[in-house]
Amino acid sequence: MSLIEVNGLNSYYGDSHILFDVAMHVERHEVVALLGRNGAGKSTTLKSLMGVVTPRSGSVKFDGIDIAGRRSHRIAQAGMQLVHEERRIFGSLSVEENIVLAGFTAPKRWPLDRIYEMFPRLKERRNNRGTELSGGEQQMLAIARALVRDPKIVLLDEPFEGLAPVIVHDLVKACRELAAAGQTIVLVEQNLAATLALASRIYIINNGHIVHEGPAQELKAQPELLQRYLGV
Numbered sequence: 001m002s003l004i005e006v007n008g009l010n011s012y013y014g015d016s017h018i019l020f021d022v023a024m025h026v027e028r029h030e031v032v033a034l035l036g037r038n039g040a041g042k043s044t045t046l047k048s049l050m051g052v053v054t055p056r057s058g059s060v061k062f063d064g065i066d067i068a069g070r071r072s073h074r075i076a077q078a079g080m081q082l083v084h085e086e087r088r089i090f091g092s093l094s095v096e097e098n099i100v101l102a103g104f105t106a107p108k109r110w111p112l113d114r115i116y117e118m119f120p121r122l123k124e125r126r127n128n129r130g131t132e133l134s135g136g137e138q139q140m141l142a143i144a145r146a147l148v149r150d151p152k153i154v155l156l157d158e159p160f161e162g163l164a165p166v167i168v169h170d171l172v173k174a175c176r177e178l179a180a181a182g183q184t185i186v187l188v189e190q191n192l193a194a195t196l197a198l199a200s201r202i203y204i205i206n207n208g209h210i211v212h213e214g215p216a217q218e219l220k221a222q223p224e225l226l227q228r229y230l231g232v
């Protein structure tokens with residue numbers, strides 16, 4: 001049984017039909033990436049999985065249970081975490097307070113030591129307020145806030161966007177360690193090199209339709225797909 005199995009998913013904003021019969025699956029311990037141009041529907045897909053957007057129709061099975069239509073806090077309680085593009089950390093709280101607070105209501109938690117082993121930078125900055133962090137540190141903190149809840153799956157929405165290459169390198173390394181430890185991840189990213197360094201399987205979404213699915217390695221040999229759907 002797949003950890004996530006999506007079928008016939010349709011999502012709207014008001015009258016705007018955004019996702020059209022999306023079908024996808026994610027296996028345990030897999031890193032899957034969702035690629036596509038700006039506005040293709042990537043964030044909406046993650047939000048529809050997480051219950052931030054309520055799908056109008058279709059099924060979303062998470063660990064065997066249909067969660068479509070459930071509220072996002074209940075989906076989080078079942079073990080899914082979405083790291084939003086805008087990070088959503090508390091600027092007035094310290095790094096450590098941010099992490100502890102995020103883990104507060106989780107049924108299971110990572111010990112802080114494990115978080116700090118993965119992000120040594122956060123350990124150095126643990127007494128700094130959220131507002132005092134660089135963009136890269138904020139992103140590490142946003143991911144740490146998801147991981148502390150020991151999720152079955154983490155959805156990462158453009159985690160590398162707007163960050164300097166050296167920070168992206170550190171974050172990719174941390175994500176690779178996470179994946180090697182068996183963490184299931186769904187990644188939405190515009191940075192193709194970072195995506196291919198992390199994901200084993202790729203979906204491409206275009207105008208709300210899944211138009212391609214296959215191993216990440218194959219994508220490099222398909223320049224026409226990259227050109228047509230990603231403009232690269």
Ligand SMILES: Nc1ncnc2c1ncn2[C@@H]1O[C@H](COP(=O)(O)OP(=O)(O)OP(=O)(O)O)[C@@H](O)[C@H]1O
Pocket residue numbers: 013016018036037038039040041042043044045
């Ligand atoms: N809250 C909203 N209300 C109305 N329309 C929205 C809303 N959020 C997104 N959209 C529209 O839905 C479509 C899909 O947006 P989505 O954010 O899922 O795209 P994306 O692939 O994640 O792109 P990006 O990389 O720009 O975030 C776009 O046309 C966008 O303008």
